[in-house]
Amino acid sequence: MSILISEVGPRDGLQNVSAIMPTEAKKDWIKAEAAAGIREIEVGSFVPAKLLPQLADSAEIVAFARTIPNLVVAVLVPNARGAADAIRAGAHKITLPLSVSETHSLRNLRRTHVQVIEEARTIAGMISALPEDDRPHFEGSLSTAFGCTLEGSIPDSQIASLAAALMDAGCDEVGLSDTTGYANPVSVRHLIKLVRGTVGQNALTGIHLHNTRGLGLANVLAALEEGLDTIDSSLGGLGGCPFAPGASGNIVTEDLAFMLESMGLDTGVDLDKLFAVRSIIANALPNEPLYGFVTDAGIPLGFESRTGKAVLSA
């Protein structure tokens, strides 16, 4: 079985890093990680450069990433204006977050649910006006789905109706996002069933989980068992000190890839090459801590990578 690891470090990771990563280093990172076998990378976000100087070069990064064969170039957009920029830049996949907590939505995007759904409708209209071959894939991401730091848990009915509203507005699919690190294996299963029961099985294939409370990979296992096949993660857990309030605490790509490969699942990833990508980030952002258990502990003796290569480190 094949699982898609969707690397979000160049967007979600860097978004939480104050030191600006040079554009060339970002390109090196994306190129090296694609060469290690990662097939989808969220490379930037189309927000005003003033608000997020770290991602001001997103258009240039998208243009570069598009030159890498077989790489799905994904971006985040906060609204229709950002989506127009993303489409102009040539992104293959566009994700619009919709916080199922309206309090969080108002604070984060300064928009009500109705307003965000309206943005989704506008974006879907822009996409459908494109020639068929140029249309990016459009995902609506249900953020704070597993609970909100402001509202606590969000009612099932609200999550289901927002998922349906995103699909009605013209999204190709919805995603589940544990923005706050509140998910557990039972709630992961529950929400996948709930949302799939509302929008259909093919309209929910991916999940964005955090390791804020140490449950990241256990939650991945639950998601896999429910049949999802796309998992977000960030190389080195970049930007996510799990111990700092507000930090992302993304799942570490290296640990995720190791778990999946050790389970006999096909990620297409060469673990040694993937681990080597860390040095690009470490050199460009020397003050940024990088996380990862398997990178420190080493690959088990006798571990046979799915890449067909025996890896024999400690």
Next chain:
Amino acid sequence: MSILISEVGPRDGLQNVSAIMPTEAKKDWIKAEAAAGIREIEVGSFVPAKLLPQLADSAEIVAFARTIPNLVVAVLVPNARGAADAIRAGAHKITLPLSVSETHSLRNLRRTHVQVIEEARTIAGMISALPEDDRPHFEGSLSTAFGCTLEGSIPDSQIASLAAALMDAGCDEVGLSDTTGYANPVSVRHLIKLVRGTVGQNALTGIHLHNTRGLGLANVLAALEEGLDTIDSSLGGLGGCPFAPGASGNIVTEDLAFMLESMGLDTGVDLDKLFAVRSIIANALPNEPLYGFVTDAGIPLGFESRTGKAVLSA
């Protein structure tokens, strides 16, 4: 459903700590953790004091722990001589490790498989000679079951025959131990099925997993799904820097308890009280790092603890 968290910190954790923890601090720890709802604690190991000065007070600790109501007082023994001491001290549960890697067995216990099985037989004989009410529960623990740093992976047939040999020698049950942190959710499920297929379902109920490569809680989830109901862990991950070669990297009790409670499983643990036990270790061993994600990130807003108490921290 009820899950037993078996705390191994006072033995497995401390075994990897060079600074000697004062006996009174150990007692405070065990007492406080039992008061937080932990129902089984491995409090020591009956090895020669010269070899392991940290655990030289095991007899005194067992005597103290026995005074705590409803607490199962567990100990590790390397051989029949240690078991005699453990029985004399009054341990409720005695675990004898048998490394399924014979290379590891020779290096660690300086005994072949045949010799360890013989020790098990002697111990079982000692126990059966006791009055029925005084007999400790006797577990044979299959260590390095998920692979050995010296031999790599161990053949299924060898693991199954050693499990059978331990039961034949008179163990009440066997346990699986991922000594090296090599396990993944697929191998966890596989070995549980293999060993239960050999010794029967009731003769394998517990597992000792490490978080060395970040897969600890994912592996717990797999074990729970296979029907095991006893999980080892160490408060604060004591003694287990996952990044130091040879360190234990035990699963952190706080994170385990949080995961289980958040899944709606009954551990009997009061999370706030459990987290507070860390201060006892921190005060007694100020230079020892303590681990844990949930203790740093806090309990989710709106989290309803199974203890019936709403916990409303960040």
